[in-house]
Every structure is written in structure tokens, then in C-alpha cells.
Amino acid sequence: MNSKKIAIIGLGYVGLPLACAFAKQYDVIGFDINKKRINELSNNIDKTREVTSEYLKNTSRLTFTSDTNELAAANVFIITVPTPIDDNNLPDLTPLINASEMLSKIIKSDDIIIYESTVYPGATEEVCIPELEKSGLLLNDDFGVGYSPERINPGDKLRTVENILKVTSGSNSYYTDIVDELYSSVITAGTFKASSIKVAEASKVIENTQRDVNIALINELALIFNEVGIDTHEVIEAAATKWNFIKLMPGLVGGHCIGVDPYYLAHKASSLGLNPNLILTSRAINNSMSKFVAEQTIKKLISYGKNIKDARILLLGVTFKENCPDVRNTKVTDIGIELEKYGVRMTYSDPWVTEEDWSSLDVDYVDYNDIQENSFDAVIVAVNHSEFIGEDDKINSFCTKPKVIIDVKGALVNPDWRL
Secondary structure: OOOOEEEEEOOOOOHHHHHHHHOOOOEEEEEOOOHHHHHHHHOOOOOOOOOOHHHHHOOOOEEEEOOHHHHHHOOEEEEOOOOOEOOOOOEOOHHHHHHHHHHHOOOOOOOEEEEOOOOOOOHHHHHHHHHHHHHOOOEOOOEEEEEOOOOOOOOOOOOOHHHOOEEEOEOOHHHHHHHHHHHHOOOOOOEEEOOOHHHHHHHHHHHHHHHHHHHHHHHHHHHHHHHHOOOHHHHHHHHOOOOOOOOOOOOOOOOOOOOOHHHHHHHHHHHOOOOOHHHHHHHHHHHOHHHHHHHHHHHHHHHOOOOOOOOEEEEEOOOOOOOOOOOOOOOHHHHHHHHHOOOOEEEEEOOOOOHHHHHHHOOOEOOHHHOOOOOEOEEEEOOOOOOOOOOHHHHHHOEOOOOOEEEOOOOOOOOOEEO
């Protein structure tokens, strides 16, 4: 394959930056089924804020479409669709299956299909390739498959897609080399060739599982230290003076990766007759932290002599992480849901959230710049956006006295309680 034309399937937080990276050297078709997203990108607007309007305007080799017919011009297809979980915390591979089925009607001899979506080990070969072979073409005889797990860090302007080492793999040694060469041409940080697709799949899913387990330990320690009456952050700072201590802070674990991927590995383990106790216990601990924060807020209100019924509480920060507009699988709103059980009145504010996403969250919100002084009985800072860090005086002014300021992520210098 001397001349490559690349199609990126799915233009979210993963697909769009990847498309821009490849467009520096190749002709790229950016495809998404969301026509509104395509229209925005065609007008140089990226609501995820991962790519600037100026960059999109000057990327001449990148075009956007929602028309499947236009994909036929490509010979390399990279799939970056979401892999969510359902209401029972089981993998929902529907987007991946639909994308593979769509490509089965388009792919030609010698085409290469590369998956980046996070899955459990074996999913590409067991679920995706059979869909592709509905084309009548045979794997490795007529087309090749690769797997190169995404390593995008939303909101991070330093560790961009080109600056993060990429794991690559293929359906045989021939296609492994082609996939690796393709990514090596745009990933300045380099690549790592895995021995098989399963190894590459597993390497990705354990990255986030390991982080989830580590955070769960810190969160459990925070529960203990709260009862002891000491500050978890102070304990961590002291322990971190030892060179081999892993410094993590307690907090909510949401988003489309860390809060989801461990369930994929747990599902695979369960299908093999194994009981992934540590993984699932860690998930349970991290999922319980929103309720814990809500309970501590109520306790503080009571201890300060404030009425709970109809208490006005402002929740600052709704996205799943700092300096990022992504509200998918956010655990912040769970704090509000728990608090409303006590009869309080919740208001939310986040300078990073768009009007469209506020509508999807279905909560009462106020523009951050329009918050009035002495309007709330308690303020919870749930995300450490740069707009909140160290802004104690401003945030304190939102609260009636005696003030109740709850800090979930260590954004403030002197809150009344922090996780």
C-alpha cells in the first residue's frame, strides 16, 4: 500500500485530534454519524475544545462527512467510536459493531481497518472481525486488521496525541509492521509493537483499571482519615516524601475511561469463570464517593446550625475532570441527586459546560459570572478547574455566613471540609 488515504470513524475526543495529526502527512476523511458535529467541524468549530478553530481552518488535507459513500475513497480505516457500558455495567459494543458492519459494505481488497476503542482482550477478533468478514473478504488474505489503543488525555495541551507513545498491533506480522509504520510516521513519541491484538487490547484496559484501583485505595483511606479527624491531603504530602510512594489524591472517578474500562475487564474475567474481586470492589468504592461527599455536606450544614430543608447548595464544576468540557459519565451530578433526597435545592455552575450539555444534564444552573454574593447556604467545589483554584475569597462570597465550603478536589486553600 504505497498511497494511503485515511478515514477516521468517530470524531470525538479521540478521533478528531487523531485525524488532525494524520492530516499533517496524509489525506484524511473525518466521518461521524452526528450531522451536527460534522457541520460544526466543517465550520471550524470543535465544541470539545481539543482543536482550535485556526488549526481546523488551516488543515487543508482533512475533510469532514457523514456520508458513508465518501468513505469508499479511503484504504485505511481507523475506528474511534465510544465503548460505553449499559445500565447493568456490562460492555455495550453496539457502536463498535455498527461501525464494523458499516465498513463491511465499503472495504476492498488490501484495505486495513484499525481499532482504537477500548475493549476487553479478544473483542476485536471475536466481535469486530466477523462483522468485517460479512463483506465476503477474508482476514489477512484480502484485508488486514490492526489495534492501537487510544491514549488521548482530554484537556491536556502538553501531552497531545503525537506526544504520547503508541502501542500498535496487527492481525499478522505483515499487518503489524504496516500499522506500526503508519503510526510511527505521525507519533513523535514513538511506538511499541505488541505481539498480538489481544496483548494490545489488554495493555489499554489495564492502564485505566490500575488507576481505578489505586484511586479506590486513596478514597478508602480518605474515608478512614475523615473518621480519625485528620486531613487526607496532609497525610499524602507526608507519605510522598518517600521516593517510591505513588502520590494520588482522593476524588470522584467518572468519565468515559477510568469509570468504564474496568467493567470491560471484569466482564471478560467473569466469562472465564473468574471473580474479579479487587476490580469490582474498587469500582464500588469509587462509585460511593458522591454519596459520601453529600453526607459530609449535610453534616457540616447541621453542625453550623443551618436548616437542611430547602437549603440552597451551589455545586461548582460538573465535568468529569478539570479544564475539559466533557460531562459524559460525570459523578458530580450524583452528589446533587443524593443531596436532593434531604430536601435541599441544588444549583450548578461550570464555566466549561456548553448550553447543549446543560440541557442534557437537566439541572438548574447559573452562569459562573452571574453568581451573586450570599446566595447559597453551602458551596461544593467538585472539579478543580483553573477558574476555581485558589479562588477562596470569591467562592466564599457566594455563601451565607456561617459559610460551608466543601472542596472535593483540593482546589481551595482553606475550605471547611475537603475530601
